[in-house]
Amino acid sequence: MTNTESPRITGRTRDEIAQRLAADLVDGYTVNLGVGIPLAVPQHIPADREVFLQSENGILGLGPAPEPGAEDPDLTNAGKQPTSMIPGGAIVDSATSFAIIRGGHLDVTILGALQVSETGDLANWYVPGRNPAVGGAMDLVAGTPQVWVCMEHVDRQGQSKLVHECAFPLTGRGVVTRVYTDLAVFHVIDGVLTLVECAPGVTPEEVRSRTEADYVEAVPA
Amino acid sequence: MNKYRTDLHEHLDAVWDGASIAVGGFGSSGRPDALLNALSDLGKKELHLYVNNVGDDFTGIGRLVMEGRVRRMTGSFPVLPEFYDEYFAGRVELELIPQGTLAERMRAGGAGIAAFFTPSGAETMLADGTFPASYSHGEPDLMLPAKEERDFDGRAHVLEYGIRADFGLVKAQQADPKGNLRFHLSARNFNPLAAMSGRTTFVEVERLVDTGSLDPDDIHLPGVFVDHVVMTAAPIPADLPRRAASLQKG
Numbered sequence: 001m002t003n004t005e006s007p008r009i010t011g012r013t014r015d016e017i018a019q020r021l022a023a024d025l026v027d028g029y030t031v032n033l034g035v036g037i038p039l040a041v042p043q044h045i046p047a048d049r050e051v052f053l054q055s056e057n058g059i060l061g062l063g064p065a066p067e068p069g070a071e072d073p074d075l076t077n078a079g080k081q082p083t084s085m086i087p088g089g090a091i092v093d094s095a096t097s098f099a100i101i102r103g104g105h106l107d108v109t110i111l112g113a114l115q116v117s118e119t120g121d122l123a124n125w126y127v128p129g130r131n132p133a134v135g136g137a138m139d140l141v142a143g144t145p146q147v148w149v150c151m152e153h154v155d156r157q158g159q160s161k162l163v164h165e166c167a168f169p170l171t172g173r174g175v176v177t178r179v180y181t182d183l184a185v186f187h188v189i190d191g192v193l194t195l196v197e198c199a200p201g202v203t204p205e206e207v208r209s210r211t212e213a214d215y216v217e218a219v220p221a
Numbered sequence: 222m223n224k225y226r227t228d229l230h231e232h233l234d235a236v237w238d239g240a241s242i243a244v245g246g247f248g249s250s251g252r253p254d255a256l257l258n259a260l261s262d263l264g265k266k267e268l269h270l271y272v273n274n275v276g277d278d279f280t281g282i283g284r285l286v287m288e289g290r291v292r293r294m295t296g297s298f299p300v301l302p303e304f305y306d307e308y309f310a311g312r313v314e315l316e317l318i319p320q321g322t323l324a325e326r327m328r329a330g331g332a333g334i335a336a337f338f339t340p341s342g343a344e345t346m347l348a349d350g351t352f353p354a355s356y357s358h359g360e361p362d363l364m365l366p367a368k369e370e371r372d373f374d375g376r377a378h379v380l381e382y383g384i385r386a387d388f389g390l391v392k393a394q395q396a397d398p399k400g401n402l403r404f405h406l407s408a409r410n411f412n413p414l415a416a417m418s419g420r421t422t423f424v425e426v427e428r429l430v431d432t433g434s435l436d437p438d439d440i441h442l443p444g445v446f447v448d449h450v451v452m453t454a455a456p457i458p459a460d461l462p463r464r465a466a467s468l469q470k471g
Contacts, residue, residue: 055407056320056321057247057250057407057410058247058407058409058410059407072406073250073408074250074251074394074405074406074407074408075406075407076247076248076250076407080247080248080249080250080277085406091406091407091409092409093324093409093410093411093412093413093414093441094247094273094320094321094323094324094410094411094414095324095325095327095328095413095414097321097324098320098321098324098325101321102321102339102340102341126346131299131302131305132315132317132352133297133298133299133300133317134297134298134317134318134319134320134347135297135298135319135320136297136319136320136321137319138319138321138322138341138342138345138347139319139320139321139322139341142339142340142341142342142343143321143340143341169345169346170344170345170346171345172344172345173343173344173345173377
């Protein structure tokens, strides 16, 4: 939907958001991916870095989607789709999987979001009036040291998804550590939302004009 | 002690109406459909299911729900649209909990842990008493109770209770006559936990193997957690009674 008062600012595409986030992953990280933009992250992980992917249903060392005909019905990802494993992977039960997640043994969880607040609150599981389902989202944000959100900067009505306070029900309070959008990259530093980078061709003023949340700027001049 | 059972219905008929049942599976992966369908065939009702998903189909959990046999579902991700129709119509209660909380509640219940504190879900509507467990005439009726909250190391945690279910229903790839189990890849998921949680646990397996053929180091769940083992459609080892072989064709 086009907002006539605010013409579209060209920033990163959804795939480029995933690519920008992937550039920040560190060699040796173990990472959990949510649905949406996060699923595009693995194809952009730089070749010189090994990143281990975890799936909440008990897989460490998730691989790419299998070739047609090579699917194993007993090997599915968190989205219940056929998947594969890389050499060195391991299978655990769901309690151990969430011991890995809740116990802080992942490095990063990468999630989509409905809204992120200026203090790092996350809303991503439930739109009131729709069908409620939570899955492992609350465990992931409660336990993982770094919660990186990748999302569109504004929703389909042109409203900022970075807000003062989340209007949607929370997934976790004060849990988000980074936000990657089509317009910018933010870090949450000591509970303060901080603009650290604008997308190529996007100015700090343009980010400000599309952002409801208060934040501080730490963009190199 | 041989835990092989050739007549599934005879033994599963021990499940009473109103029973609580912990069920393995993640979606259709590792879901004990033969056992679940047998509950439907036996006419069981008023069931309280502890299970992560109502899968997106009408077998197993979905069939029980659509036949009106489920009074309450405790899980994290129902999925099936028709399940929600039943929920909003007030015909089934939903105790929605984080997935890791479900797994740990099953494990704890089976391990003799009455309750534990977890940060998952703290300061959300799944903990503050505002999530509708059931609807009546289109309006929220019964709310999930607010969870007891306590701070540890400056972080909010909520009290969650172990699940000691009347029955556990599980699918495994292999079992021996002692009930020792092996699972296959990500079909393991909630299955060992549902087996621990159930006071009486039924297992459907793809393959029966002889006692002693599973290396003790390679057993994923020891038979002490298992009461009854039945076959789904799969080969049968040589030392099984003939009756078992004929059951598979039925």
